[in-house]
Amino acid sequence: MFGLDKVDTRTFLFVVAITLLAPFILNPFPSESALAQFNAGYPDLMQRFVIFGIFAIGFNILFGLTGYLSFGHAAFLGVGSYAAVWMFKLLSFNIVPAIALSIIVAGLFSLVIGYICLRRSGIYFSILTLAFAQMSFAMAYSVLSNPSFNLTNGETGLQVYASDPQYLKGNGPDNTHLFGLEMNSTATLEIGAWAFQFNIGFYVCAAFMIAAFYIAMRIFRSPFGLMLRAIKTNQTRLNYTGLNSRPYMLAAFVISGMYAGLAGGLLAATDPLAGAERMQWTASGEVVLMTILGGAGTLLGPVLGAAFIKYFENIFSKINDTVLHTWFSFMPESIENFLVAIIYPFVGKGWHLTLGLMFMLIVIFLPGGLVDGGMRIWNRITGKNRTQADPVADPKPAE
Amino acid sequence: MDAILLQVLNGLDKGSAYALIALGLTLIFGTLGVVNFAHGALFMIGAFVAVTLQRVLNLSIETVHADKKDFLGNPLKVQTTYVETWFGESAGQLIIGWSVPLAILAVIPIMLLIGFVMERGLIRHFYKRPHADQILVTFGLAIVFQEIVKAIFGANPIQTPAPDALAGVWNLGAWLGLSLPYPAWRIVYFGFSAIVIGGVFAFLQFTTFGMVVRAGMADRETVGLLGINIDRRFTLMFGVAAAVAGLAGVMYAPINPPNYHWGMDFLVLSFVVVVVGGMGSLPGAVLAGFLLGILESFASTTWATTTIPGINQIIIYLVAIVILLARPRGLMGRKGVMEE
Numbered sequence: 001m002f003g004l005d006k007v008d009t010r011t012f013l014f015v016v017a018i019t020l021l022a023p024f025i026l027n028p029f030p031s032e033s034a035l036a037q038f039n040a041g042y043p044d045l046m047q048r049f050v051i052f053g054i055f056a057i058g059f060n061i062l063f064g065l066t067g068y069l070s071f072g073h074a075a076f077l078g079v080g081s082y083a084a085v086w087m088f089k090l091l092s093f094n095i096v097p098a099i100a101l102s103i104i105v106a107g108l109f110s111l112v113i114g115y116i117c118l119r120r121s122g123i124y125f126s127i128l129t130l131a132f133a134q135m136s137f138a139m140a141y142s143v144l145s146n147p148s149f150n151l152t153n154g155e156t157g158l159q160v161y162a163s164d165p166q167y168l169k170g171n172g173p174d175n176t177h178l179f180g181l182e183m184n185s186t187a188t189l190e191i192g193a194w195a196f197q198f199n200i201g202f203y204v205c206a207a208f209m210i211a212a213f214y215i216a217m218r219i220f221r222s223p224f225g226l227m228l229r230a231i232k233t234n235q236t237r238l239n240y241t242g243l244n245s246r247p248y249m250l251a252a253f254v255i256s257g258m259y260a261g262l263a264g265g266l267l268a269a270t271d272p273l274a275g276a277e278r279m280q281w282t283a284s285g286e287v288v289l290m291t292i293l294g295g296a297g298t299l300l301g302p303v304l305g306a307a308f309i310k311y312f313e314n315i316f317s318k319i320n321d322t323v324l325h326t327w328f329s330f331m332p333e334s335i336e337n338f339l340v341a342i343i344y345p346f347v348g349k350g351w352h353l354t355l356g357l358m359f360m361l362i363v364i365f366l367p368g369g370l371v372d373g374g375m376r377i378w379n380r381i382t383g384k385n386r387t388q389a390d391p392v393a394d395p396k397p398a399e
Numbered sequence: 400m401d402a403i404l405l406q407v408l409n410g411l412d413k414g415s416a417y418a419l420i421a422l423g424l425t426l427i428f429g430t431l432g433v434v435n436f437a438h439g440a441l442f443m444i445g446a447f448v449a450v451t452l453q454r455v456l457n458l459s460i461e462t463v464h465a466d467k468k469d470f471l472g473n474p475l476k477v478q479t480t481y482v483e484t485w486f487g488e489s490a491g492q493l494i495i496g497w498s499v500p501l502a503i504l505a506v507i508p509i510m511l512l513i514g515f516v517m518e519r520g521l522i523r524h525f526y527k528r529p530h531a532d533q534i535l536v537t538f539g540l541a542i543v544f545q546e547i548v549k550a551i552f553g554a555n556p557i558q559t560p561a562p563d564a565l566a567g568v569w570n571l572g573a574w575l576g577l578s579l580p581y582p583a584w585r586i587v588y589f590g591f592s593a594i595v596i597g598g599v600f601a602f603l604q605f606t607t608f609g610m611v612v613r614a615g616m617a618d619r620e621t622v623g624l625l626g627i628n629i630d631r632r633f634t635l636m637f638g639v640a641a642a643v644a645g646l647a648g649v650m651y652a653p654i655n656p657p658n659y660h661w662g663m664d665f666l667v668l669s670f671v672v673v674v675v676g677g678m679g680s681l682p683g684a685v686l687a688g689f690l691l692g693i694l695e696s697f698a699s700t701t702w703a704t705t706t707i708p709g710i711n712q713i714i715i716y717l718v719a720i721v722i723l724l725a726r727p728r729g730l731m732g733r734k735g736v737m738e739e
Contacts, residue, residue: 120723131719135717141712360543363532
C-alpha cells in the first residue's frame, strides 16, 4: 500500500493510529486523580510531541543515514519560525502561506550553509554547522533587530501586533487558523472521570507529521536513501567508484533543513511568536539528543525520542517538593524527608540533571537508542533473532 | 596608539582563557583521540573551586566580644572567621584576601583527580567508539557537571574578588610614555597563563615523560610495542589537561563573576579555536586562542560595531569559517589528523 512493502505499511499504519489516537493514549489517568499530573494529553504538549517529532525525523535523514553530525540544525528551525511569523504579520493568520514560506526559506538557507559546510567532513563539519548556527543566533539576537531594519525584533522575539498590515486578513479570525479552523480551538470529550481533549492545532501538526514520516520512509527505502547509507558506511570507497557523493549529501542536508523549517513554521503556527533562543546551540543539541535517544538511523526512533524528551521536560519539571511530600506522606516523616531530599535535585528545576544522566546512560549502554533496546528486549522475550530481518536498523557493509 | 594597545591587551586576556582551554582540548585529542565536550565544564569547575575556597575561608564563628557593648549595653556579638582566630587578625585577613591565588594550590589536585576519574571511569570505554559517541557522552557529562554546580551554587553569578593588592589599576604605558591604565588582575592573568602554557610545553619538550607522551601522540602502537605503558601516561595527560582548564578557570573568576553556564559559553568558542588552530596541534591552539581573542576585542570597539553592526558577536565564527574553507587543516594542523 502507498508504495510500501508489507512490514512498512504496518509500521506506517501503526504510526498513523498512534498519532490520531494520541489524545486517548496520552491521557490514561482520570483528571481528578493524583496521577493526573502524568497525563500528557493536553494540546500544548501533544503539539510539541509531533512538531519536535518532525524536527527529529528530518535530522535523522541527515545524521541517521549519512552519519554527518550537524550541531546547527536549530538555525533552520529558527529561520522557519521567523518566516512564518512574517507571513502572519504581512498577509493573514492563515497558516498555509506561512508554512509554505518557512519550508522554502529554511530550504534556501540550508542550501547555502550546506554547500559551504559539506566541503568538510567529520568533526570539522560539526564545528562549521555549529559556527553558522551560532552566527545566525547572534545576528538574530542583535544585528537584525536594529530600528531601521527590524527583521527579528531581538530579545523580545518576533510577534504579531495590531498595527501590522495583514493585507489579506479581511474579517478573518484574530488567531492562527487553517482556512477558518482556529488552531487553538479544542473540543473536550468527557467519559466518566476522564476528559479527552481534541485540538485542531494538534491534528494539523499530526497530519504534517504523518506526511513527514511517510516521506522519510520513502526516502529510507529509495535508491537515494541507499546512496546516503553508502556514504555513511564508507565514503572513500564510494568516491573511488567514481561517484561524486556531494550532491547526495547536499540533497540530504537540504531535505533535513526543510523538515526543520516545517517544524519551525508549525511552532509559529501553534503560537505566533519566534525568538532567537530557538536557534541557540543548546536547541541544536536537543534534537541530536532526541535522535540518539530514540535510535539514529531507525524510522520510529526520532519520533519516540522527541516524545520522550518533551514528555520528561514537561512532566519532570512540574514536580516540586510539595508534590514529592504528598507522594511519600504515607511513610514515617524521617524517611519521607530523606526520600524527598534525595529525589528533589533530579526533578523540578533540576530535571536537566536527569536529562544529562539519562543521555549519558543511553550513549554508554544503549548506543542504538530506545528502538534498539526495545528490539533486544523483544528478542529476549520471543527468543527470536530479529535483527537480521531488519537490515535497515543495522546496515552491515556488503563485502 | 593607546586605543590599539588597549584592545590588544583586552584581547590577550580573553585570548589566554581561550588558549588555555584549547590547549587542554588539544592535549586530550592528541593523546587519547577523544573529542571532549566536557572541557568547558572543567574550566567552570575550576572557577567554582575558587568560589568554594573563598566561602570556606569566610566560615566564621560567633563570639562575644570581651569589652565592647552594643547600644543597649548587652555584650556585643561579633563574627570572627576561623582563619582569623587561628592565624591572628592581620594574617587571617591576608589569607582571606588572597583566596583566589590560594585556590590555585587547591585546584591542581582536585582537577587531576576529576580528570583521572573521568578518564578511567568513562572516557576509557569510548576510545573505540565513533567520534559522534564521544561528543555525545561528554556533552551529557557537561550537562551533569553544570547542573550539579547550579544546584549547589545557584544560578546567579558569584562575585569573587581578587586580592586587594592586585585589584587596582596599573599604568602599563608609563614605560612607553603613554597613558594606559589597565586592571592589574588582567595583566596578572595574562602573565599566569603564559607561565602555564610555557610550563606545559616545557614539560612535554624537556622531560622524559613528555618525550614518551609526544612519541605516543605520533605513534601510539609502536610506543606500546616498546614495552611502555602508554595508556597510563595518557591518563595522566588527561588529568594535566583538566588541571590546565581548572587553572584557567580559577584565575578567570575575578575578571568575570563565575556562573554555571560558563562551561558551555567557553566550550563552543574553544572548539572553534582548536579547529582554527588545527586539530591536534598544540602551538596552533595557543596561537589561534590569542589571535581570536585579539580579533574579538578589536571587533568590539565602537568604531567596528558602528561600521558593521554586531560584528563583535560573529567575528570568531566568521573567521573560523573562512579559515576552515581556505586552510582545511587549520592554521598549523598536521596532515592525517581527523581526516577519515
